[in-house]
Amino acid sequence: MSINRSILSVPLRFSLLLLLFFQLSGTQVYAVNPDVSNSEEAIAAGKTVFNANCRTCHRLDSKNVGPALRGVTDRHSIEWTKKFIKNSQALIASGDAEAVAISSQFNNLVMPAHEFLSDTDLMNLLAYIEYGDKADPAAAAAPADGVQAGATGGSGIPSEYLTIILVVLVVVLLLILIVLGLIISILTKYLGSQKLDAADEEYINQKFDFKKLIKSDGFVVIITTLVIAFTVKTALDEILTIGVQQGYGPKQPIAFSHQLHAGQYEIECQYCHTGVEIGKSANIPSANICMNCHTHIQNVGGKEGISPEIAKIYAAVDNNQPIEWVRIHNLPDLSYFNHAQHVAVGGIECQTCHGPIQEMEVVYQHSALTMGWCIDCHRQTDINSKGNEYYDKLVQLHSNSKEALKVKDIGGLECAKCHY
Structure with missing residues (x-):
């Protein structure tokens, strides 16, 4: 035979x-810490925390601006992980080897502090990270608060x-x-x-x-x-990441702290960025706006008594020279964006696009600001029509629909709205 x-x-x-x-497949199996709950309630609550605070920079199973999070309780202890989430910069400053290594790996990008998260919030967050959406299907859609939709800087669909x-x-x-x-x-x-x-x-x-x-x-x-x-x-x-500057935080000519001014002193963004409610650009504040306060603050003993950074403001005013701030948020020339339309008419908060600006010592680009990111926001954001006559007729025309009026329903997906 x-x-x-x-x-x-x-x-x-x-x-x-x-x-x-x-x-060949590179399958990874993580040993989840037994202290992390796998209950549906904890996972659901953790997903809410994740979407509100982490989703812009992280994915569960793939590297994005930050590392993939799945298996974090296998790689690090729970206590260490909670410390890093609450204030990574403090942990790095303490010389913690693990924190320093992670920071170096991701180009020393500043991760916002989350001191407001309770221990329960953190444990729920870890429950979602370890047991949540295994394929991370939510990564393909951005929530209405303006977070990034995909790791590629667009809608995330190709990747x-x-x-x-x-x-x-x-x-x-x-x-x-x-x-x-x-x-x-x-x-x-x-x-x-x-x-x-x-x-x-x-x-x-x-x-x-x-x-x-x-x-x-x-x-x-x-x-x-x-x-x-x-x-x-x-x-x-x-x-697909070419031109996407998410996480970009250049050194400025003056070490201005938004955490101090917008956070601790609660100065409204509109006080310095005067054009945000009336024009296309939010405007970078002139030195004269700075001097409205600093003529009276930190001026004990004359110019000799002020800090070196504030002295730079005095020098700019005395020499009639503008402060050469480095632009952080850049859109391509082919795109049109109007701050007044979003802030004054749409009632959008600054943090929706710029992130927790009041917590930033050094400002960086929080969101992707890509076409896919904007479109996803338009698809999911409800129109705030209460007390706004601008939308009265549009609401009337939309009255037969059972769904809430969204930006996409008033032309938010039309090409000519942003490209003309």
């Missing part, structure tokens, strides 16, 4: 197939689709390998019960040869396909 050796040059065993699959496709391909590969393993096992048993010539019997009973496996055409095709797929996905992710 002869055997067609072209079916498979090397007999594979089921255990090897599984081992090969897990090696998410590629990830799903890769996962499906790996699963299909696993099923194929399992089926092949079962077929080989059945054929081997069947042929072993038949009368074979010496050559065939030797072929059936041959031992597994790893060198032949890695040189086989099938193995080369599998490895090449996976390498190409992951390379293409990585390249597309990097291409």
Whole structure:
């Protein structure tokens, strides 16, 4: 009895197939700390905390502005993790090796403090991180408070689709390998019960040869396909981040602290950024606006008694020279954005786009500010029409709909609204 050796040059065993699959797929299994609750209530509450405070910079299962969060209680202790979430900068300043290493890995980007989160909030957050959406489906949609929708700086759809496709391909590969393993096992048993010539019997009973496996055409095709797929996905992710400056926080000519002025002293944003309610631009404040306060504050003993940073303001005024602030939030020239339309008419808070500005010692770009990010916000943001005559007729026209009036319903998705 002869055997067609072209079916498979090397007999594979089921255990090897599984081992090969897990090696190629890079599957990671985390040991979740048993103190983290897996109750539905804790996970749901944690998801609310995550969406409100973490989702802009983090994803559960993929790297974004910050690291992927899933498995954090396996990599670090719960107490350390809570300290880092509440005030990462304090932990870094203390010289903690783990915190310093993470900060260095992500270019020393400043993570906002979350001192307002209670211990219960933090434990619920960890419950969601470890047991929440396994595929992180929420990463494809941004909430109405203006957070980023995807890790690629757009709506996140291209990267998410590629990830799903890769996962499906790996699963299909696993099923194929399992089926092949079962077929080989059945054929081997069947042929072993038949009368074979010496050559065939030797072929059936041959031992597994790893060198032949890695040189086989099938193995080369599998490895090449996976390498190409992951390379293409990585390249597309990097291409889609071009021009996205989320996390950008340059050094300014004067060390102005929003945490001190907007946070501790509760100075309204509109006091310094005078154009935000009346024009397209919010305006960078002139030195004269600074002097409205600093003529009387920190001026004991004349100019000699003021701090070096405030002295720079005096120098700008005395020399009639503008302060050369470094622009942080940049939109491409092809895009139109009007602050007054959003702030005065739409009633949008500054923090919706700029993040917790009152907590920032050094201001950085909090949101992605990409087209996908803006569109997702327009799709999900309800129109605040109460007491606003601007929307009266629009609300009347929308009265037959059961859903709330959203920005998308009044032209928020029209190309010409932002590109003309």
